[in-house]
Amino acid sequence: MDIVHKSNLISKLTSFVFTLFLLFTISLTAQDTDPAKGKKLFNAHCAACHRLDTKLLGPPLSGVEDRRDKEWIYQFVENSDEFMKTDAEAKALFDEYKIPMTPFPQLSHKDIDDIIAYTTVGDAGIESVAEVVTEQPKIINERYEELTATKSNWWWQPIVLLFLIGLIFLFAKLKLNLLAIFFTIIMLFSTAYFLFAYLMQIGVDTGYKPIQPIQFSHKVHAGDNGIDCEYCHSSAKHSRTSGIPTSNVCMNCHKLITEYNGDLFGDYTKEDLDAEIAKVHAAAGWEPSEFAYTSEGKAVEWTRVHNLPDFVYYNHSQHVSVAGLECQTCHGPVEEMHIVEQYSPLTMDWCISCHQDTNVNMDDNGYYAGTYEHLKDTHKGATVADMGGRECGKCHY
């Protein structure tokens, strides 16, 4: 784990330095304006309605510098609604698209210049920045390999056993009976231990990382774009299941986001990832070219990553809403995972240990008035297990 962390940090640092270097070179060439910053601003403010080369809710912005006067653009961006009243060109634009543009008074002229610079040079102009970041997923992939490697780290066990057997034979030959017996006992115990360890990991699927029908990256969504977990897994605070977002939730964003413009990862090209977004559209029955739902859609058959057996009752809302746990406590750094894997073992031992170590926060919850009152005064407080969180029937019914 530590190694992974460090390597992550190093890679981040290098990419940062490299980016700085690149930015420096670009700013040298483009003098005042900064298309890289412009891209960021474009993605943050404009991309919801505009593309560079295609029509979306608004016109394509590529080459806008040639079409419009800078001053005109400043005024339009600041408040198109007002500007429309005095300017015929702006009015004509509104008549064509029927949607008034959101005013952006917060954008300075410099910001707008940057954005214009970006629309002029396009992605190709700042391609080199993207190249740097493609390094990152490789490191993450390595981390996965490491994880899987520790899991299959069993080869030394038979060697130890063979070594022990060899020793026993040797001692037997040498008529060192006492030693032979001693090592026989050790051999038997270690066999039992290895067998037990082997059996105990059956059904424990830590690191389980199935291939999903859509190459959905949590890193891109929860990490890069910082979408809150509960935006998609909205039933986690109400229900026993956290819920898998339905296609209509995906479409809240993907109506507009029809292509992937973020940092590439894995072995995927931009075309690959755009095709994945197209799958989302297909699942929802959305036709991007017509900007309309054209069919009923077909539910995505995801492969479950976290599988509790039927005889266990687990409730997300108990842990999320009542205990206030972070999703990451059990699910790990999902926002860093391109492919989600099972982070925790989900064994009973794992559940119970947490129940034994975690104190219940009774202070802010009116439920604990009454018979629980005396527990609040005690110095130690009460753990989940003290409250009955270790009883069989609380999870098995």
Place this chain on the structure above:
Amino acid sequence: MASNKKYWVSTEELKKDSSLIENLNQKEFLEEIPTDEFLGDKDTLEASEPSRRDFLKYVGFSTAAATLASCEGPVRKAIPYVIKPEDITPGVANYYATTMFDGFDFANILVKTREGRPIKIEPNKEAGGSTNARVQASVLSLYDNARLKGPKYKGEKISWEDLDKNITSELSKVFASGKEVVLLTGTCASPSTHKLMMQFQEKFGKVRHVVHDAVSESAALDAYEAMYGERMLPNYDFSTAKTIVSIGADFLGDWQGGGFDRGYMQGRKPESGAMSQHIQLEANMSLTGANADKRITLKPSEQVFALVNLYNAVTGRKLLSKATPVDDAIKDIATKLKKAGSKGVVVTGIQDKNAQILALAINDALGSTIIDKVNTKNTRHGNDAEVASLIKDMKAGKVGALLTYNTNPVYTLANSATFVDGLSNVGLTVAFSMSENETAKTMQYALAVPHYLESWGDVMHQKGHYSIIQPTIKPLFYTRQFQDSILKWMGSDQTFYDFMQTNFTGDWNKAIHDGFVKMDSETEEKEAFESKVDLNTVGRVLAKTKSSELELALYTKISMGDGQMANNPWLQEMPDPITRASWDNYLTMSPADAAERGIVNSTADNGALDGETVDVTVDGVTINNIPVYIQPGQAKGSVGLALGYGRKEGVKEEMSQGVNAYAFKNTTSNVILSAVNGKHEFACVQLHHTLAGRHDILKEVSLEDYINGDSHEWNHKHKYSLDHQGVDASKVDLWEEVDRSTGHHFNLSIDLTACTGCGACIIACHAENNVAVVGKSEIRNSRDMHWLRIDRYYSSEVASREAAKEEGLGRVETYHGLERVADNPQVAFQPVMCQHCNHAPCETVCPVAATSHGKQGQNQMAYNRCVGTRYCANNCPYRVRRFNWFRYNENDEFDYTMNDDYSKMVLNPDVVVRSRGVMEKCSLCIQMTQATILEAKKEGRPIKDGEFQTACMNACNTDAMIFGDVNDKESKVAALAEDKRAYHLLDFVGTKPNVVYQVKVRNEEA
């Protein structure tokens, strides 16, 4: 006083030398595992193929192979909605208020749905709704695989479009020919449907609406019409009654649509001191008779004379009558009624207009306020005379088209053959039906209609109480509502939903949300009605009532009702509260009559009941091979037979049980039994789960002793000697006491006075906890899975028993003196489920700690830990643990509830489906208590009393079960646990149960 009563559950126990009873008492599992038979015989063992050695090799190999193969976990899919329905959160239940309605049962209910699937029915208490076992079980009928899945023409599938074309053209032909179109329906009680039919009539002219009820109350309706001018059923509010006299009316069962139990029990609260007295005169031992304070056995013809005599005694008039053997008692009853005055009431179930008139006349004479003539009931509307004339008209070819809806006349008519004959003279016959039942099979068109949980509709089962039916799931099959079809055929493009809404005035959304609207009783001036009934004539007609040596009294079982839900395995497996037999109907016969005819019921070695079958002829109609069940308390000279069985069409083979008693519907006298001709195996749970011969688990007290007596005497607590002092058994401990003062401590109080034995809780438990149905033969093996059983005890005073022995009176001479008590025993019901002992004997013997105790008082069962030693069941003094002898899900051998995709939809996703080889039992609905706690924690508030629920207490109409937290000192259950009536089962065992019973109080005063 409780102490001198003897309790027994079966006549087998009255035999002095029954080794069987001893055996049943001692063993939880009756069958020995036949190891010795096989292993003891060395020769067979060696000769057998494969040999023991080979067998072990195979086992070794297959275990190793299975272990290796099982290392890969299965890949499971998670499939979200494409578009999430706004009101559904996966994993969270939604409740909808709707109305159960099938022409036989009417109830305001709440439907619990999970991910859009209805999974449980609960009473809508705000609407005053109550549920019986059938209403509770109706959710399973929604998922019935034997339902009609689309419209059919002569057995072939047809599309709705083609069908509409054909039928509209046929109908127009009929109207052109001037023949009549007849709508034959069950009781609809739906204002909108009624209006629709009126419009249909207006549009086409010659349309007649005939109502046919399977179990008709035509006599009562006609009587009410003759007396008060409206063809309605009066309502009865038993809650304020002082004296209730019922002559053959099973009003706690299905009499006049049922639903009287709540009011009845509200008037029977011993702690208020004012407890009504209920006297029942009847032939069959009914649920109502079992609850009566005084029960008098009387065969059907004598009931008529008893009614006339009662009328004479109350009013002092002298109507023509005959003497009955119980005339003294009747004089006594009359005195009581007169004393009660307006708080007295007489009800009767005699299917005779004149008898019903007389009962109304007695109530009028008393000035009874119990009978409610304002908020009349619409639960039955059938008109037998109109049905008879319809059949005549059909034969005469006057009927051009017959449309049946919500009725199954081919099955329920006594003269079904004539009806079927008549059908051939009808040009167009259309059956609207949910299943391909007898009628749907016979008619040309079988039109699939949706279940009530998939339909829109309205019901006014009581005047002023408008209830709404709303769908809780999209139709599962290719169905269309009856009303939508009629609208379509009328050429309207409205749906029935629109039709209903346009006819509704008021807040529609609120009505849908609440499921009902209380309407002010119309104060319109009614024309004063002058009754033309001459009671002398009534008396003269009644005096002509024929009696015969053996008479038949038909009845409906609380489980099966009129038989439309015959394909519902929950109801088939539910034991009858009185006979404790499931999967059957049978001729109930008094022990005296049986002895005279040499008919016996014997108990097989495993505790299963065997009987004999007879051929029965009533007025020329014969049904062969009806098993005889010897019923203590059956009136001598009468036999009873349950309706609703013997369905042949539209039900699975396993569910086609018993005989169709509707064939006997028109006649009751002249019953001729032919010779005994065969054996019958009952699926009777009578002797299952007996408590090692400890029958003193039931305590009773008379109202007088309850008020005036010493509670230590009638509620004796067992004492142990501790330091040479008598100490309550509950205070003596082998174990260290656990501190239960923090958090919740659940207790369930069961009031034996309020329990009617109706069994709604059994079905509610089935639905909530995914309890399996095991089938008739497994029930015989005493392997029923009911988590909650309702024990039925017969009792009699020892003194009178001994007196009878000494006297050796009359017919007593012919058989054992003890059996005299079997003529008319007192009955008591006792629901028994896991007692959740704080010191549980089951927990200490489990070798794998699969069963353990929770802080909240629940005895918990971890199914996945259980290895099936069954030690716990053997050590349980209450016999409440159930073992999964087989896998009851996805197993063709048990094709009942969990074997096809539809019936699996009813499963509660919060409770695991148990696998073969594990023990299970009542959990005090821990999934429900946990959900309540979580809800409160999320909302950050303490839990109020009444929030904690179990499925059984929720289903209880009479509040016999109260569940809650005894650490909440303000709660009802905390008070009940300390009540002077409170006691624990087998308190001397020292198990300290968390289920507490309340001593049964009878109002026995003379």
